[in-house]
Amino acid sequence: MAHPLGFSGGFFCLPGAVPLTIFYIYYGGPGLDFQYRATIMDTDQIRRAIKRIAHEIVERNTGVKNIVAVGIRRRGVYLAERIATYLETIEGEEVPTGILDITLYRDDFQTMTSKPVIGKTEIKVDITNKVIVLVDDVLYTGRTVRAALDELIDFGRPRQIQLAVLVDRGHREFPIKADYVGKNIPTSEREQVEVHLREFDGEDEVILGELVPS
Numbered sequence: 397m398a399h400p401l402g403f404s405g406g407f408f409c410l411p412g413a414v415p416l417t418i419f420y421i422y423y424g425g426p427g428l429d430f431q432y433r434a435t436i437m438d439t440d441q442i443r444r445a446i447k448r449i450a451h452e453i454v455e456r457n458t459g460v461k462n463i464v465a466v467g468i469r470r471r472g473v474y475l476a477e478r479i480a481t482y483l484e485t486i487e488g489e490e491v492p493t494g495i496l497d498i499t500l501y502r503d504d505f506q507t508m509t510s511k512p513v514i515g516k517t518e519i520k521v522d523i524t525n526k527v528i529v530l531v532d533d534v535l536y537t538g539r540t541v542r543a544a545l546d547e548l549i550d551f552g553r554p555r556q557i558q559l560a561v562l563v564d565r566g567h568r569e570f571p572i573k574a575d576y577v578g579k580n581i582p583t584s585e586r587e588q589v590e591v592h593l594r595e596f597d598g599e600d601e602v603i604l605g606e607l608v609p610s
Contacts, residue, residue: 429610430588436581437602442562442593445578446475449560450482452576457527460487462555464523466494468532468544474595475562476531494519496530498543523552533591535561535577538570563602565589 437445457463460483467476473495480491495518530544541559548557560576565583581589581604590603 427610428607430590430605431608432603432605433587434604435601436563436589436604437579439600442578442600442602445562446478447482449576449578450479450486453479453483453529453558453560454486456558456575460484460489460491462525463527463529464492464494464519464521464554465529465531466496466519466544466548468530468540469495469497470596471533471591471593472496472531474593475533475560476529479529479531479560492521494521494523496544496547498540498547517547517551519551523548523554525553525555528554528557529560529576530557531560533562533593534589535559535564535572535574536567536589538568538572541572542570562591563589 453463454460463483465476465480465483467473473493476493480493483489483491495516497516497518528548530541530548532540532544535541545557548554558575559572561574562578564574564577564580565587566580567583567585579602581602583589583604586606588605588607590605592599592601592603594600
């Protein structure tokens with residue numbers, strides 16, 4: 397069965413039960429697929445989490461003066477834009493946004509480790525002495541965030557960098573902690589968390605799955 401987001405899938409049904417659709421997403425690894433397990437956050441939960449993060453940013457920084465929301469491509473960019481919109485609504489001041497293009501490429505399929513590759517940085521304001529709110533969808537090992545921090549420091553000299561993520565799933569490899577978290581989701585290393593946003597995926601949801609042999 398074709399999924400509107402491009403997933404492949406099938407049906408599983410016990411006698412007398414409602415059919416359950418199980419989706420598989422091809423991850424590019426040798427014989428591994430993403431098997432859907434549960435929906436962790438729906439549209440309303442994501443909206444409330446982003447709104448709460450915006451209020452926490454205002455409270456911590458006593459307003460939004462000198463704040464720049466910088467999203468990590470792809471979904472972090474859309475989250476940063478949503479946070480900026482809420483900040484503008486709360487405080488009545490425009491909050492600039494920017495983009496960091498950092499992609500994790502698998503460099504060892506046996507250990508599933510990844511290395512970040514830096515793409516184009518799009519920040520149209522001077523970040524010197526600004527408070528940068530770095531935004532990503534999922535905080536996992538910390539490799540992407542570490543690369544983003546290095547890139548921001550190379551780009552300018554911000555007064556402070558704060559980290560906002562929609563989901564923190566644990567398993568950190570670096571001493572990195574988010575300042576603002578939409579939801580903490582404890583996971584095993586084999587489990588995967590997928591964030592879907594309407595701007596890129598057509599709908600808002602956070603799903604939990606597992607990598608299984610194809």
